[in-house]
Amino acid sequence: MFRSRNSRYSQKIRNILWPKKGFQRSFYYLRERVTRMSASTHALSLGVACGAAASMTPFIGLHFIIAAVIAYLVRGNLFASAIGTIMGNPWSFPLIWAADNYVGGLVVSQFGLEERLAHISATVGPDMPMAFFYKITLGGVVLAIVTFPLYYGLSYWGLSSWRAHRARKKLAKLEARRARQEPVAPELQAVGQPSLAGAPSEVVKNPE
Numbered sequence: 001m002f003r004s005r006n007s008r009y010s011q012k013i014r015n016i017l018w019p020k021k022g023f024q025r026s027f028y029y030l031r032e033r034v035t036r037m038s039a040s041t042h043a044l045s046l047g048v049a050c051g052a053a054a055s056m057t058p059f060i061g062l063h064f065i066i067a068a069v070i071a072y073l074v075r076g077n078l079f080a081s082a083i084g085t086i087m088g089n090p091w092s093f094p095l096i097w098a099a100d101n102y103v104g105g106l107v108v109s110q111f112g113l114e115e116r117l118a119h120i121s122a123t124v125g126p127d128m129p130m131a132f133f134y135k136i137t138l139g140g141v142v143l144a145i146v147t148f149p150l151y152y153g154l155s156y157w158g159l160s161s162w163r164a165h166r167a168r169k170k171l172a173k174l175e176a177r178r179a180r181q182e183p184v185a186p187e188l189q190a191v192g193q194p195s196l197a198g199a200p201s202e203v204v205k206n207p208e
Contacts, residue, residue, distance in 0.1 A: 039077045041159045046076030049152035051084020053144040055092075058100055058136050063088055084151070096143075097136060104139030 037044060047067075054067035063085045071081035088096065108114060117131040 037077065037079070039080070041156055041163065043075065043077045044080045044159055045152050045155035046074050047071050047078065047080025048084040048155040049148045050074065050076050050081040052087045052151040053148040054081075055085050055088030056096060056100070056143040056147050057140040058097060058133070060088075060093070087151075096140075099143060100136040100139035101132075102139065103142050104135035104137070107138045107142060108135055 050071040051063070051067040054063045054070065057063070057066065059066065064082055067081040067085050068078050070076070071078050108117060117134060
């Protein structure tokens with residue numbers, strides 16, 4: 001019994017780290033879901049950009065909420081914002097946190113915030129890494145601001161190109177279907193001429 005539970009938990013963790021269907025199929029599935037939405041390209045691009053920007057912050061577990069709030073404020077698509085958070089995953093989180101730490105360190109050094117961080121560490125206590133969290137939060141906000149227009153542009157270009165490709169494909173199929181249709185042959189019978197099939201036979205009488 002315990003072995004079956006452990007196997008289920010290990011399978012769930014394995015699916016999180018590496019999906020059963022693979023990342024490529026998951027990406028294609030999400031792309032199809034986004035492109036088939038009835039929302040405008042602008043709203044969908046805003047939603048994807050909100051999700052990607054929220055993933056740059058170190059607040060794991062709150063990315064969906066942050067993305068939804070930003071998408072609501074900028075009138076983006078909420079479902080697309082949830083899909084955009086796929087940028088933050090177990091494989092990309094270490095790289096994102098390293099980038100947050102690096103950019104946060106640059107911000108602290110450029111704006112002279114070392115004393116403020118030291119005061120925060122002294123107030124909270126040396127056991128709480130609040131200074132480090134404060135630094136990566138600053139870096140995450142800066143990267144989110146940079147990521148938002150970048151992902152909006154990429155999403156808008158990709159969605160526009162894909163929707164135009166689908167429209168051209170549907171038009172080509174429609175024209176091919178029309179070309180395959182044969183013209184209907186006109187009726188050869190003259191108008192008003194009775195048909196011989198099924199016509200009542202006339203009784204011929206001999207003249208007296």
